[in-house]
Amino acid sequence: NAGVMQNPRHLVRRRGQEARLRCSPMKGHSHVYWYRQLPEEGLKFMVYLQKENIIDESGMPKERFSAEFPKEGPSILRIQQVVRGDSAAYFCASSPGGTPYEQYFGPGTRLTVT
Amino acid sequence: SQQGEEDPQALSIQEGENATMNCSYKTSINNLQWYRQNSGRGLVHLILIRSNEREKHSGRLRVTLDTSKKSSSLLITASRAADTASYFCATGPLYNQGGKLIFGQGTELSVKP
Numbered sequence: 001n002a003g004v005m006q007n008p009r010h011l012v013r014r015r016g017q018e019a020r021l022r023c024s025p026m027k028g029h030s031h032v033y034w035y036r037q038l039p040e041e042g043l044k045f046m047v048y049l050q051k052e053n054i055i056d057e058s059g060m061p062k063e064r065f066s067a068e069f070p071k072e073g074p075s076i077l078r079i080q081q082v083v084r085g086d087s088a089a090y091f092c093a094s095s096p097g098g099t100p101y102e103q104y105f106g107p108g109t110r111l112t113v114t
Numbered sequence: 115s116q117q118g119e120e121d122p123q124a125l126s127i128q129e130g131e132n133a134t135m136n137c138s139y140k141t142s143i144n145n146l147q148w149y150r151q152n153s154g155r156g157l158v159h160l161i162l163i164r165s166n167e168r169e170k171h172s173g174r175l176r177v178t179l180d181t182s183k184k185s186s187s188l189l190i191t192a193s194r195a196a197d198t199a200s201y202f203c204a205t206g207p208l209y210n211q212g213g214k215l216i217f218g219q220g221t222e223l224s225v226k227p
Contacts, residue, residue, distance in 0.1 A: 004156075031213060042202055042217035043157070056214055091156060095213060100145035100164060100206050103215060105157040 002027065004094050004106035005074075012112045019079040019086070021109045025094030032075045033103060034067060037089045049075060082113045119218050120203060126224040133190040135221040137203035138183075145206040146179055147215065148188050150199045157202070160188075165208070195227045 005024040013019050025032050030050055035043040048056040049069035060067070064082075069075040079086055089110050093103035121136045137146070145164045149157040163170045163179045163186070170177045176189040190197055200222050204215035 033214060035215075035217075042219045043204075043215075045214045045216060048214050059214070093157075097213070100162065101213065102147060102159045102162050103213070104159065105149075107156040 004092055004104050006090075006092050006106035006109050008109060009107060010110050010112070012114060013082045014114055015083055016081050019082050019111055019113075021077040021079075021090050021092075021111070022074040023077070023092030023094075023106060024074040025092075026104055029094035029096050029104070031095045031097060031101075032069050033093045033095075034075075034077050035091045035093065037091060037108075039088075043091060046077070079111075082111070084113050087111055087113045120201070120221040122221060123219070124222045124224070126226065127193055129193060129195055129225055129227050131193055131225075133193050133197070133223055133225070135188045135201050135203075135223070137186045137188070137218055139186075139203075139205050139216075139218075140184065142208040143181070143205045144208045146177075146186050147204045147206070148175075148177060148186075149202045149204060149217075151202065151220070152199045160201075190223075193223075193225045195225050198223060198225045 007022050032049045034046040037043045045059040047060050047067045064080045066078045089108045091105050091108045093105045095101040095103045119138050147162045148160040151157045161172050161177050163177050174191045179186045200220045202217050202220045204217045
């Protein structure tokens with residue numbers, strides 16, 4: 001049973017470009033979470049999705065960030081017009097249900113904005 | 115303000131010693147979880163303790179939860195060099211049924227051989 005897959009593992013973008021981060025949850029998991037980790041900090045919740053639904057986006061910046069989890073295919077976190085402050089590690093996690101299930105994390109995508 | 119603040123921020127011990135990390139939080143929770151992160155890697159789930167539980171064991175790990183003090187501790191017994199990592203506590207808020215976790219800043223544990 002493959003774990004949570006994220007790609008790419010490393011992504012370099014110039015300021016103003018778009019970044020697309022992909023996450024495939026563990027088999028059988030229909031709940032996906034995105035977190036962001038800035039250097040030397042803990043993880044910050046961004047968004048929680050189920051198939052075709054955004055359940056909680058309270059941690060998403062109001063502009064430039066969007067997320068989706070389509071009926072088929074991986075979950076996508078999209079950052080438009082990236083700025084240097086977007087440089088961080090973005091982690092995806094999945095679980096078989098909502099609270100209080102443990103979450104299984106992917107290896108992360110390290111985004112560097114130059 | 116942020117939940118799950120760990121103490122200490124960094125801990126250095128010798129192999130074979132026990133390591134204790136503490137976590138405090140501010141609001142009511144449904145559950146509390148501990149994760150480990152090796153440098154530059156993803157997080158590995160260690161243990162989940164529900165708000166109606168007081169103690170839980172898993173191998174060399176022991177977690178306690180005191181909801182009256184809004185605090186938890188993680189004890190790693192007989193530490194090994196391979197335990198060197200950052201440890202995070204994460205809380206599941208009571209009134210959020212969505213399952214999002216709120217992470218602390220982490221404790222960086224260094225176990226010297």
